[in-house]
Amino acid sequence: MDSQLTIGLPKVYVSKENKCVPPTNEFIAGTWHVTHSTLPMWKDKRNVNITYKILPADSNGVVKIDDLVSYQGVKSEKVQTVNGIDTPSPGNQGAWDxxxxxxxxxxxxxxxxxxxxxxxxxxxxxxxxxxxxxxxxAGIDIYSRKKEGVHQDVVDEIVKGLKGFEVKEVTDLADGLFQVVQN
Structure with missing residues (x-):
């Protein structure tokens, strides 16, 4: 049985197996600010945002997501973009390719x-x-709807929750989170 757990301040949705209960497409849709990451490619970037747009179901009934990443170099005003399509990963709810x-x-x-x-x-x-x-x-990102991100105590609780997964790769990655500049 899946349930809502409260770990400190953030409300976290996970199952008993420590798997994410997938967010709805409606929850995912819209713009997110990448405020923390372990991915080296974001260390010299700022204003990293991801906008998800739900696409109509295809002929097989599969609902895909248009995925637009935008960012700037730390010392650049030019906005770069990367665009792709997310397809639900078969048999793995909450995962996309x-x-x-x-x-x-x-x-x-x-x-x-x-x-x-x-x-x-x-x-x-x-x-x-x-x-x-x-x-x-491999990497981990924390997204926030607000550009300023979540409070540090929430980030700390998220990291604590990630370590609670007791998966070495996730724990190791959680130790390497850094703040992504949003201005």
Missing amino acids: WRGKGWLMIASSHWECLGFGHTDDGNQWVVTYFAKTLFTP
Whole structure:
């Protein structure tokens, strides 16, 4: 039986098996600010945002998500974008397979929700895990609806929750979280 657990301030939705109860597509839709990450590619970037747009079901009834990442270099005003499509990963609720659009069609990755919820001040957050690809190591991101992110005590509770998964890779990654500049 899945249930809502309260770990400190954030409301976390996980199952007894420590698997994320998948957020609804409606929860995922919209713009998220990447406020914390372990991915080295974000260390010299700022204003990293991901906008998810739910697409109509295809002929097989599969609902995919348009995935637009935008960011700036720390010392640049130019906004860069990466666009792709997220397809639900068969047999793994709360997980998606990303495929790039255009010249990035050759690139793909797998990501999944490790947790999501809201804080007492009404902010929403999501923790995602990205599997290793040819171009990037495995990593974890914390997203927030608010550009300023969640309070540090909430981040601390999220990290504590990640370590509670007792999966060495996740625990190791959680120890390497850094703040992504949002301005």
